[in-house]
Amino acid sequence: MKGSFLVELPNPPCGDPAVIVRPRNRGLAVLAEAGDLSRVSPRRLLSVRVALVSHFHVDHAYGLARLLRVRLGHPERPLSILGPPGSAARVAHHLAGYLWNLLPAYPLDLAVLEVHRDRLETWTFPREAGFDPVRAGSRPWSAGEAVFEIEEEGLLVRCLPLDHGGTTSLAWRIDEEEGLHVDPDALARAGLAPGPWLGELKRLVREGAPPGSLVELPGGRSAPLGDLERELLFRTPGDTVAVACDLSPTEENVGALARFARNVRTLVLEAYYRAADAALAREHGHLATPEAGRLAREAAPGRLVPFHFSPRYEGKEGLLLDELRRFAAPVPVSSATPLDPCSNG
Ligand SMILES: [Zn+2]
Ligand SMILES: [Zn+2]
Structure with missing residues (x-):
């Protein structure tokens, strides 16, 4: 099936993670992970309706500065940032790092949705209050359920909290409603x-x-x-994609994520370490290629798109890809659609 989602990875596999999901023929995008966004054009960043941040380790979140910079002055484009508990305060710290004495000239329509174990909390950032976060609402929620809906576009975002060496890392799944055509x-x-x-x-x-x-x-x-x-x-059928990174290689994580991502068309998954470095993977709360491959076999996606390789493998990415092809078989391992410099303009 040729899907509706264009899944783009702007960075090489050892770069800081970012995934852009664009439903075809619609002027919006979902950003998963806000690592290195320097290769993503302002136009594309303006089309981001929702940014999904698994956790706030710096390699996953420093791109928010660029995203927020581009969004200033565009209150007609609401932006929601979804992340784990504490996200509102961390986004507020981003904003507090700059001088805003000409504040009225820089309106920004921003909300943060914090995913707690049992509830979703919404935070807003009124510019008249100097972007200090205000808790605007809370509703019950449990793991795997929908966290965000772009109703007019028929898109539903689900979320699954995973363990990442003692902290929470959120996995995401985006489902598109089935297409109805004449x-x-x-x-x-x-x-x-x-x-x-x-x-x-x-x-x-x-x-x-x-x-x-x-x-x-x-x-x-x-x-x-x-x-x-x-x-x-x-x-x-509607398209589906799941994105997951920075999760400890535990049975609990692998089982829960395999169920959550079952039969998606595209699974974008970290493979931070080679099999030979599995001890490091356990120590630092990441997947090595054997667990990433096993997870892909259990989830049975249409294809596995690996990302977030440790920078220690720069220049040796092919070794990880070879291992993944072996461990994930028969699931095909492919790269995402590369970011086309023309369409990125
Ligand atoms: Zn991390
Ligand atoms: Zn990471």
Whole structure:
């Protein structure tokens, strides 16, 4: 299946992690991890609707400075940052690091959603209060459930807390609702002209309106919704991607993440250490290639896209890729769509 999501990794595998997920033909992106964002254009950063930060180790979060810089002065583009407990204070520290005496000139529509074990807390940053965080709400939540929805785009973000050497690292899964399309041949056969009524038809189907509801057609006629749905529309499965990094190689983590990411089309997963350095992986709370491969086999994604290799392997990335291909088989291991400098403009 050719998916709707373009999954782009702007950095080489030993670089600081960042993943950009772009649903095709829609002007928005989801950013997972805010490591090195220096290769990502301002235009692309402006399209980020939500930034997902697994945890606030510096290699995963220092890019927030660039993201926030680009977003200043664009209050028409709301930005939500999702992260573990303490995220609001850490984002506030980012903002507190700069001088804001011309503050009214730099409006920013920012919210932070903190994922706690049992609840989601929303924080806002009113500029009139100097960007000090204000707790705006809290609702119950449990692991694996949806944390964020971009309703108008049919995107749902789920989250799973994992252990990363004693701290929490959040794994993410993005699900797109199934596609509903008009079959142009069926439309021609029925002698119907395309128009805004097709959007209305799809809306009624998505909302589960009764099949007997009458839909107005061009030319003043009408027909039952159920007939039109059967004759004119077809469905395609929604795309799925999961992103996970910085997790201890424990049975509990591997099992929980494999269930959470089961059958996604793309699994973007850290493989920080080679098999020979498995002791370091345990010590520092990371996956080495054997666990990353086993996890991929259990989750059975359409493809595994590895990222976040330790910088110690710079120039030797091929060795990790070879190991992963061996440990993950039969799951194909591939690189993500490279960031195209033209489309990134
Ligand atoms: Zn970390
Ligand atoms: Zn890391």
